[in-house]
Structure formats: C-alpha cells, structure tokens
Amino acid sequence: MKGIKLFRVLGIQISINYTWFIVFGLIAWSLASGYFPAHYPGLSPSAHWIMGFLGAFFLFLSVLIHELTHSYIAQREGMEVKEITLFIFGGVSQLTKEPEDSKKELKVALGGPLSSLVLALIFWILFRATVRSPHLILFSGLLGYLAFINLSLAIFNLIPGFPLDGGRVLRALYWRKTGSLKKATQIASEIGKWIGVGIILLGLFWILTGNLIGGFWFVIIGIFLRSAAEWGLQQVLTKRALEGVQVKELMSSGVISVPPSLRIDQLVENFYLAHKHITYPVMEGERIIGIITLKQVKEVPRNQWVEKTVREGMMPIREEIMLDPDGEAVDALQKMIRTGEGRLPVVKDGKVVGMITRRDILNLLEIKTDLGE
Numbered sequence: 001m002k003g004i005k006l007f008r009v010l011g012i013q014i015s016i017n018y019t020w021f022i023v024f025g026l027i028a029w030s031l032a033s034g035y036f037p038a039h040y041p042g043l044s045p046s047a048h049w050i051m052g053f054l055g056a057f058f059l060f061l062s063v064l065i066h067e068l069t070h071s072y073i074a075q076r077e078g079m080e081v082k083e084i085t086l087f088i089f090g091g092v093s094q095l096t097k098e099p100e101d102s103k104k105e106l107k108v109a110l111g112g113p114l115s116s117l118v119l120a121l122i123f124w125i126l127f128r129a130t131v132r133s134p135h136l137i138l139f140s141g142l143l144g145y146l147a148f149i150n151l152s153l154a155i156f157n158l159i160p161g162f163p164l165d166g167g168r169v170l171r172a173l174y175w176r177k178t179g180s181l182k183k184a185t186q187i188a189s190e191i192g193k194w195i196g197v198g199i200i201l202l203g204l205f206w207i208l209t210g211n212l213i214g215g216f217w218f219v220i221i222g223i224f225l226r227s228a229a230e231w232g233l234q235q236v237l238t239k240r241a242l243e244g245v246q247v248k249e250l251m252s253s254g255v256i257s258v259p260p261s262l263r264i265d266q267l268v269e270n271f272y273l274a275h276k277h278i279t280y281p282v283m284e285g286e287r288i289i290g291i292i293t294l295k296q297v298k299e300v301p302r303n304q305w306v307e308k309t310v311r312e313g314m315m316p317i318r319e320e321i322m323l324d325p326d327g328e329a330v331d332a333l334q335k336m337i338r339t340g341e342g343r344l345p346v347v348k349d350g351k352v353v354g355m356i357t358r359r360d361i362l363n364l365l366e367i368k369t370d371l372g373e
C-alpha cells in the first residue's frame, strides 16, 4: 500500500495513506457540525471547528501511539517492523514476518488496545480536572472527546475478527489450541468477515432510521473490516505456500539481455516484438548495469526512438530491482509489489543468472492452492 512518508520513530517509517486526508476532513467536519454542537451548544461555530480540527489531529496521534505500541512490542519480541501506514481508524504495521509463536502474537495484539485504554484514562483524568472551569470548556470538551474516542478505539480493536487486534487474540488462542496458524487464521478471518457484514447492516439500519453520520461511519468501517479480513488471510496463505521456496527454484535461466548501445527502435523491433518479455537486463560485457522496461520505452517520445539508446532510457541497477538466487520467493514477490515491476533480474556477483516474473511465483501459488496444500 502506497502512502506519504511522514517521519521515523524507533527506526520505523511512519506513512499515511492518501485516504487519510479525506478521512481527516470528514472527522473534523462531523465533529464540528455534529458531536461538539450537540454536547457544547453554548459555544460558537468557530469554536466547534477549532475543536473539530484539534479532535481529528489528536485522534490521529492516538492511533499512531496505538500502532507504535504494537510495533515496539513486536521489535522487542524479535520481529522487524519497517513501516506503519496509517489510514481509517487504524494502521497497518508492516511486519516483515508473522510471529513465530502464539505467545508473541498475543503480546503484540494486546499491546495496542492496552495503550488506547491508558490514553483514555489519562484524557479522562484531565477532563475531570478541567470540566468545572467554565473558561476551559473548549479544552475539557476536547479532552472528554479524546477519552471517549480512545476508549472506542480500544473496544473497536478488540472486536474478535481478524485482522483486528481482537481477531489476532482469537487467532493466537486458536493457534495455541490446534497448532496450525493457517487454520487459526482462516477461522479468525471468517469471523472478521461476518462481523464486517454485521457492522454494514447496522450502519444501513441507522441511515434508514435517520442517524446519517453514525450510519455512514459504520458502513465504511464494515466494508474496511471485510476487505481487511480477506486480505489478511490471503497474505498468510501466500507466505505459508511460499515458505522455504527460493528464487532460484522459480527463475528461468537462459536470459535474453540487451547491450546499452542498442537503439530504442531496434530494441522494440528485435526484442519487444520478437521475444514478448516486458523487461530486459542491460549488460555491459559480463555485468548488469540496468534494466529496461516497457514503461521506460514508452516514456521516450516515438520520434526519438531512432536517436536514443537503451543506456539513456534504462533504469540503472540498484538493490531494490534485483534479486538474490538464494533469497525467498515471498520476499521477491514483496519486492515486485513494492517497486511495481513484474519481472526482475536474479543477480549473483554482478552477473545475471536468471529472470523471475510475478507470474512464475503466482503460478506456483495457484498450483499449491489447487492441491490443497
């Protein structure tokens, strides 16, 4: 999932998904026009808007602290966390691998809701301390909302449907009982999907009975939950099926490469139309110096094809666009998803030993799934 990079904490890249801007606006708006006017009718609309924006901003920070707590525990348990992407009502901490045992999973899963509960308590104490002073009403109103929203975050995340924290707790318990992560994930994800449907139906019911804003939020959350449950299961199944499979087992050798001095028009004529691959390694003598993809060819204006060479159009070789033959297939797939490249060179000591496509990996996945492995 692509996001906008914000900053780094604990060595983790914090990013926000593009949807966050829309969601931020919607939250600020629904607070300023719904929640705060209903609870603090004596305040001016501009005060409601200030509270709305601050409320949305501190909600963002609360979600971030929740996610960071998960990541902090995960790191202490020996799992690497590279990035946290924040979006609607939560985030996705991108663990590079699944927890090794159910006990670790349980600790990581419970950390987030616990931090939200602690935040709720802190905001509630501050709310009680300020609620009696009339000139602090703007602050106490905000603090009261933050106590409420953090409590809601804790409760929402404890819903027992995977990939929510509660679903992870359920998965860990079931995993401990059966010893099968796959089976535990399937069940937790199935429950997650049904809870998603339930929340959508509840939201529709509310919309029909006049609670437009509340109902609208429930429908969005329900849809989000349903697809996240599906996606989370898919991820686990992919990782399981590709476990222990190495890049060199799936790559094709007998690589067709191109020299950097080749003109683009010759490249198109003699390679793209003749061999039908979308990416070629560019070789200078024995060494790979770059790759050229169809996307880059299309970036060169057609009337310059007879002047420009592969060297001018190619992507110079770097770590992100090459693979190690002894590397894991699942990491190769992740690299392809991250870079958006469907075909990457497999390189050993600067020499290309093969090429691997997303299709090569997905075919194996399909076969394994069909065989019911």
Ligand SMILES: [Zn+2]
Binding pocket: 066, 067, 070, 112, 113, 157, 165
């Ligand atoms: Zn969480």
